[in-house]
Amino acid sequence: MISFLKRFLIGRPLKSTELGEQKLNKKKALAILSSDALSSVAYGPEQILIVLVTIGAAAFWYSIPIAIGVLVxxxxxxxxxxxxxxAYSHGGGAYVVSKENLGKxxxxxxxxxxxxxxILTVAVSISAGADAITSAFPSLHEHKVVIAIVFVILITILNLRGVTESASVLAYPVYLFVLALFILIGTGLYNILTGNVxxxxxxxxxxxxxxxxxxxxLRAFSSGSSALTGVEAISNAIPNFKSPEASNAAKTLIAMxxxxxxxxxxxxVLAYYYGIAPRADxxxxxxxxxxTxxxxxxxxxxQGTTALILxxxxxxxxxxxPLLAVNLAKDKFIPRMFTMRGDRxxxxxxIIILGVLxxxxxxxxxxxxEQLIPLYAVGVFIPFTLSQTGMMVKWLREKPAGWMQKFIINxxxxxISFIVTMMFFLTKFTQVWPVFVFLPILLLVFHRIHKHYEAVADQLRITTCEETIKIEGNVIIVPVAGITHVVMNSLEYAKSLNPQQIIAVYVPFEREEEAIFEEKWRKWQPDIRLVTLYTPYRSIVQPLTKFIDTINWKAxxxxxRVTVIIPQFIPKKGWHNILHNQSSLLIRARLLFRSDVIVTTVPYHLKK
Structure with a gap:
């Protein structure tokens, strides 16, 4: 059932050789990688007006010079x-530029x-789209959070189906939005020029x-600069482009x-001439x-196309x-699971982690x-500033042909990026202060993960001088809960290993139970030693681990080497597991973290 649902939602698995078919042409890339930047026009100008309205409607004309500054x-x-x-056609954007030129x-x-x-891109975009829907249909306003979460789930599933498939779906709404805005702007300017406003x-x-x-x-300028979030996305996703990747990415960036x-x-311009004032609803x-x-x-x-693109x-x-996560994972700063490609x-x-967060x-x-945008914007202007500074260092160090012009641009x-960042910190500290919390925490997490991977690599490397212990024999301990096919299956496996000794261990909670089981065992398996560990405290794991310690010391x-073979029956249906005590899981969980014991599970599959 789960497999069928997975195939229905994300489609059939693709071969690795089909990776080339998952690359994007410029038209699809513009839709899938520019939608964030293009959609920000739906809230970027509004952020300027939100600041200016604190002075009064008379100050709205300042939105024009502020917009010119944003365009610069x-x-x-x-x-x-x-x-x-x-310069960095393999992708990675601000992370790679900053790391290579400014340091780790x-x-x-x-x-x-x-x-x-x-993560904020997804949260802000979806929330803004829900705002657009509830603006057109006010009765849905109280369900905005549910609407937003449903859309996140849908887009997550769409992306799990693959890059080209999601791009094919997304291209139409993006270009419809561009068409709608051009019609709106063109009609609005016509009304202004003909004196209808x-x-x-x-x-x-x-x-x-x-x-x-x-x-x-400056505060209004920094707020309006939130319209520039998403500009860096193309530089991070160069590997998604068809060949020649860098050339196609650059052309797409200019078009965006x-x-x-x-x-x-x-x-x-339309907001200024129409005298539009920002409203909460x-x-x-x-x-x-x-x-208009x-x-x-x-x-x-x-409104429909605006909601769609948002x-x-x-x-x-x-x-x-995902592509940025791949670069960080390859450098061993986040888990390597981010480098694994899925079925599609x-x-x-x-993709899944992004959707959940x-x-x-x-x-x-x-x-x-309005609570997310400042944090969202400052989170992107920090990398803006670092990447530009990194490129300045690169040009000063390498001094290629025409480097001075490039240096001036950067x-x-x-x-400007630094000024915008500082303005966010100065004017919206109450909204962006989490940056000072999560960045140090992230750096600490990156450091600890990297340290772990380095330690693992050092210990696994064959060239290390760690002495290998020579094993001259094997003692097998088999915890048993009764005389069953499950236990018999495990004992037969233990015998096949030709150990020095096999010890069956039974943990009874009653003395009478202990004597009865010993008598049954002598008749059933007289050749295998049975040890009973009576406990009045109804704990299997503790007396078992103490016994293993004793045997391990002698061995x-x-x-x-001591090997613990754990018998375990596997129900035919997964939900049947909740109907049984999971003693084998508890034993295995306790023993797996011990370096002096080998743990093996021998499954016995039930047929009905």
């Missing part, structure tokens, strides 16, 4: 990540920040506003940057669409998180994007 940063990031794509720990800070950021809805550019300050403008610039600028894009078209089919088309923008996280040739463990975040934060990007003097 976008240009610097696009040009910089284009350089990273060609800056690399781990960048990698850890991005891992958390991709009343001038009294907005204040003129340059209007003096009391209470405005450079600090507040151009689309993002046009749509972000258009929404900011309705998004800015929803208000613009309603004023009214609450008709076109409005619901825009939800499907989570797929950027599903594309980039995707990195299934990374994002659902936890949505539940904890109750799907409130310097501008690093400087060690003769260079004999």
């Amino acid at each position: 940063l976008l240009t610097a990031l696009i040009l910089s990540y284009r350089q990273i794509i060609f 720990y800056p690399g781990l800070i960048a990698g850890g920040s991005l891992l958390v950021d991709y 009343p001038a009294e809805l907005h204040t003129s550019l340059g209007t003096p506003v009391a209470g405005i300050s450079l600090f507040l403008l 940057g151009a689309l993002l610039a046009v749509m972000f600028s258009g929404i900011v 309705v998004t800015v894009v929803s208000q613009i669409a309603e004023q 078209f009214g609450r008709n089919a076109m409005y619901f088309f825009i 939800i499907l923008a989570a797929n950027t996280g599903y594309s980039a998180f 040739l995707g990195y299934s463990n990374g 994002s659902m936890v975040l949505i539940y904890v934060f109750e799907g409130k994007t 310097t501008v990007g690093a400087l 060690a003097e003769l260079n004999h």
